[in-house]
Amino acid sequence: MRYSQLLIPTVKEVPAEAEVPSHRLMIRAGFIRKLASGTYTYLPLGWRSLQKIIAVVREEMNAAAAQEIVMPIVQPMELWRRTGRDEVFRDILGRFTDHHGRENVLAPTAEEVVTVLVAGEVSSYKQLPLNLYQIHTKFRDEFRPQYGVIRSREFLMKDAYSFDADPEGLNESYRRMYHAYRRIFDRCGLRYIVVEAESGGMGGTDTQEFMVPCAVGDVIVTTEDGSYAANIDKAAADPPPKAHADAEVGAMEEVHTPNVGSIEAVCNFLATQPQEMIKTLVYSAGGRPVVALVRGDHETNDAKLARAVGAEELALADAATIQAVTGAAVGFAGPMGLAGKVHKLAIDHAVAAMAVGVTGANKTDYHVRHVVPGRDFPLAGENVVIADIRTAVEGDTHQGKPLKFSCGVEVGHVFKLGTKYSQALGATFLDEDSAEKPFVMGCYGIGINRILAMAIELGHDDDGCILPVSIAPFEALVLPVNNDNPEVVAEAERIHDKLQQAGVDVLLDDRNARAGVKFKDADLIGIPLRIAVGDRSLKQGKVEVKRRTDKKPTPLPAHQAVAETLKILAEMKAKLGGPGRPL
Numbered sequence: 001m002r003y004s005q006l007l008i009p010t011v012k013e014v015p016a017e018a019e020v021p022s023h024r025l026m027i028r029a030g031f032i033r034k035l036a037s038g039t040y041t042y043l044p045l046g047w048r049s050l051q052k053i054i055a056v057v058r059e060e061m062n063a064a065a066a067q068e069i070v071m072p073i074v075q076p077m078e079l080w081r082r083t084g085r086d087e088v089f090r091d092i093l094g095r096f097t098d099h100h101g102r103e104n105v106l107a108p109t110a111e112e113v114v115t116v117l118v119a120g121e122v123s124s125y126k127q128l129p130l131n132l133y134q135i136h137t138k139f140r141d142e143f144r145p146q147y148g149v150i151r152s153r154e155f156l157m158k159d160a161y162s163f164d165a166d167p168e169g170l171n172e173s174y175r176r177m178y179h180a181y182r183r184i185f186d187r188c189g190l191r192y193i194v195v196e197a198e199s200g201g202m203g204g205t206d207t208q209e210f211m212v213p214c215a216v217g218d219v220i221v222t223t224e225d226g227s228y229a230a231n232i233d234k235a236a237a238d239p240p241p242k243a244h245a246d247a248e249v250g251a252m253e254e255v256h257t258p259n260v261g262s263i264e265a266v267c268n269f270l271a272t273q274p275q276e277m278i279k280t281l282v283y284s285a286g287g288r289p290v291v292a293l294v295r296g297d298h299e300t301n302d303a304k305l306a307r308a309v310g311a312e313e314l315a316l317a318d319a320a321t322i323q324a325v326t327g328a329a330v331g332f333a334g335p336m337g338l339a340g341k342v343h344k345l346a347i348d349h350a351v352a353a354m355a356v357g358v359t360g361a362n363k364t365d366y367h368v369r370h371v372v373p374g375r376d377f378p379l380a381g382e383n384v385v386i387a388d389i390r391t392a393v394e395g396d397t398h399q400g401k402p403l404k405f406s407c408g409v410e411v412g413h414v415f416k417l418g419t420k421y422s423q424a425l426g427a428t429f430l431d432e433d434s435a436e437k438p439f440v441m442g443c444y445g446i447g448i449n450r451i452l453a454m455a456i457e458l459g460h461d462d463d464g465c466i467l468p469v470s471i472a473p474f475e476a477l478v479l480p481v482n483n484d485n486p487e488v489v490a491e492a493e494r495i496h497d498k499l500q501q502a503g504v505d506v507l508l509d510d511r512n513a514r515a516g517v518k519f520k521d522a523d524l525i526g527i528p529l530r531i532a533v534g535d536r537s538l539k540q541g542k543v544e545v546k547r548r549t550d551k552k553p554t555p556l557p558a559h560q561a562v563a564e565t566l567k568i569l570a571e572m573k574a575k576l577g578g579p580g581r582p583l
């Protein structure tokens with residue numbers, strides 16, 4: 001392929017909004033151009049890389065016995081209502097009403113569509129297991145599209161959906177996908193951490209995320225030895241040991257704290273510490289009040305709290321509800337006497353372990369001290385739950401090992417959905433015992449564009465991209481240094497043609513441009529191997545070979561250039577691993 005015939009608009013300047021290296025470099029290297037907020041065109045180089053990623057994903061999905069299909073991007077809103085996800089996905093759904101007044105959704109994912117498809121086509125256990133996948137456009141009206149194609153509104157997702165007769169079948173389908181994912185990310189040259197995640201709006205039980213370490217992104221919580229990794233909504237901190245007061249604690253004592261509502265203000269006012277305080281927060285879960293207690297130096301984690309009280313969704317209650325439940329204005333709630341009034345009283349382990357604390361008095365402008373958990377409010381009872389309902393913080397441990405906090409971007413996600421969607425949509429099959437049962441499902445997503453962006457996040461330097469051979473737009477670049485020298489041009493063409501015949505995806509920089517420009521562009525677009533043909537070295541029968549990662553080129557007899565290139569490329573590919581064997 002000839003450089004002069006391709007649209008490769010490399011540029012020096014990048015828009016100020018490009019905050020991360022991959023965004024800047026994808027623009028500078030002429031991989032992408034922005035159309036509007038969160039939507040990008042892929043130019044020839046960017047699209048070549050995406051196609052290579054797609055090929056890897058497809059090979060591994062097929063090897064794991066998943067079957068490729070394509071589903072529509074336009075989905076009826078009615079399906080989303082049936083599963084209740086019109087509400088869960090509310091703000092990110094792209095919607096339009098068609099000529100006939102029917103409401104439609106631009107696919108952000110496809111659980112509903114694939115479930116009704118399988119419900120119509122599969123009726124017997126004999127047709128299971130089944131795993132269907134597609135590699136297709138998704139639309140999410142992200143509130144804040146960010147970091148170029150890492151968080152865009154329109155993107156390519158590989159989404160797979162497994163259907164099994166029972167949970168054991170699902171475990172096996174999930175295991176296959178998990179291992180296929182590992183091979184996909186290995187072959188794309190990504191470093192990644194697999195973290196336990198919270199299933200959130202998707203429903204279901206087990207779920208893991210494949211996270212690529214990065215300066216930006218979501219918080220990843222790990223132990224030093226890597227034996228435990230979870231996202232921040234899931235990361236479980238060890239409960240502290242039960243504290244005991246030095247001396248007998250006197251009765252609760254009310255203190256007048258006019259206009260002192262925040263933790264900080266109360267601490268100053270009462271000369272106490274946040275960890276001595278019990279924060280009492282009123283939530284509304286499906287219209288029912290739930291009270292959560294966390295220590296003053298901790299934050300409630302909504303996902304954990306929702307799980308602990310068995311709510312699908314919850315939100316902080318409004319001022320009127322707080323007043324109705326506690327009898328006080330916001331900022332003066334306390335747990336005393338609330339257990340009987342609320343749907344659930346959820347107490348974090350760290351609060352249950354306190355010997356004594358300070359909290360709101362359920363009376364505007366008053367707090368109480370000498371509050372003893374178990375004495376002044378219950379630690380057990382029908383609607384009392386003691387659980388991990390807070391976000392883990394620096395200093396916490398998991399099974400005795402200190403927790404470390406870092407950041408990463410999710411490139412893939414595997415989910416055990418169970419029967420949430422099959423039940424909601426009436427998708428059933430006849431089992432061996434002639435009983436009608438809902439399919440047991442899993443779903444598995446990969447962000448194709450994110451793989452490319454994250455490969456650049458991990459692989460770049462000041463000069464440009466450093467892409468793994470498996471997903472670089474070309475494997476090798478032949479660069480004639482002096483375009484005005486016919487011998488140089490002829491030798492460069494010979495090497496290019498021979499490599500092409502040998503099956504190498506090779507680019508010839510045939511532009512009539514200064515050598516400096518060509519070398520700069522070669523580094524910028526990140527082709528893993530460069531063969532430079534210059535008049536001075538060619539006079540001695542030599543060319544120069546350089547890996548993108550080498551500091552200096554290596555001179556080599558010109559007649560060995562092709563064989564050496566093939567050898568280096570083979571080594572690079574071997575390091576990344578090849579297609580997986582069918583499982």
Ligand SMILES: Nc1ncnc2c1ncn2[C@@H]1O[C@H](COP(=O)(O)OP(=O)(O)OP(=O)(O)O)[C@@H](O)[C@H]1O
Pocket residue numbers: 109140142149150151152153154155157410411412413445446447448449450
């Ligand atoms: N806005 C987006 N832009 C690019 N890729 C995305 C976007 N949203 C999701 N993806 C990719 O699709 C995969 C599967 O989608 P999933 O629904 O699990 O995403 P998600 O958990 O909502 O992602 P995130 O937490 O980053 O918003 C993700 O692992 C990610 O790689």
Ligand SMILES: [Mg+2]
Pocket residue numbers: 209410413
């Ligand atoms: Mg996800």
